[in-house]
């Protein structure tokens with residue numbers, strides 16, 4: 568089949584590979600993006616945010632994307648041994664960690680030749696420098712293709728448990744706050760008479776967004792090593808099944824500007840494992856399954872090592888999942904297009 572003929576356009580052609588992990592999209596930019604200035608990944612991330620945010624908007628917002636779109640800009644990394652640097656983007660801005668995207672990037676790195684497949688198998692290590700720090704992924708091979716990916720994230724920890732917050736319309740409630748490369752508030756959906764798997768997404772989003780807004784107002788977060796991580800990324804509503812079980816526990820993550828994760832949320836699973844370990848509900852190397860309330864997709868997670876983060880006890884968590892390719896596109900723009908930099912409906 569002949570290559571697709573590009574339409575008339577102005578400016579760069581942005582070539583992307585589209586994937587999904589558990590239903591959550593990942594748009595990886597292959598070429599056409601500006602090379603960000605800066606001596607570190609975090610500086611490059613700030614440059615992209617402050618000087619080239621048109622790129623995020625064009626790639627993720629309508630008409631080329633949608634309200635719940637997610638993407639990755641690959642940037643040079645100064646991290647020793649890193650195979651690639653990742654700047655995670657969503658429809659409100661930039662995040663510090665994205666487990667579902669790490670799972671996709673693991674496959675992408677092997678399949679696109681960034682990391683040669685380890686001859687001896689079974690896994691090919693792929694080291695990904697994320698804004699929260701280095702993440703070590705291990706890419707399996709299945710039938711001559713890359714397959715499931717597991718990753719060891721940055722040190723994960725519980726910041727606070729049983730934090731009381733006043734949520735307008737819902738009264739006083741108690742949340743837990745934990746970090747898995749990003750900070751999340753955790754609360755059972757049952758507290759609102761909802762079920763993460765069967766309630767309307769709109770109802771779950773409204774509740775989670777209200778909790779996020781209240782925690783942001785009433786609770787000051789701190790990260791022991793990096794102030795840039797000290798913000799509440801979202802709220803994860805759970806089914807309340809925090810005690811160890813071989814049965815999956817379900818959750819749904821509402822992050823950034825009421826964006827809904829279709830996957831079980833890799834950084835959320837990381838934080839949830841840290842929370843369950845902190846509460847003595849699971850032991851090291853006990854694997855739990857986490858089901859997305861949105862799509863029933865499943866990640867597994869386990870704490871594999873105790874560590875510290877600054878003065879806090881922490882654990883290294885391993886998360887596993889599977890990503891799939893959905894397409895490859897070239898995006899262009901025309902200067903006359905008044906909507907060329909994207910939009911979202913109110």
Ligand SMILES: O=C(O)[C@H]1NCC[C@@H]1O
Nearest residue numbers: 664665666667832833834
């Ligand atoms: O899997 C994750 O960690 C990401 N998915 C969307 C929200 C998080 O960044």
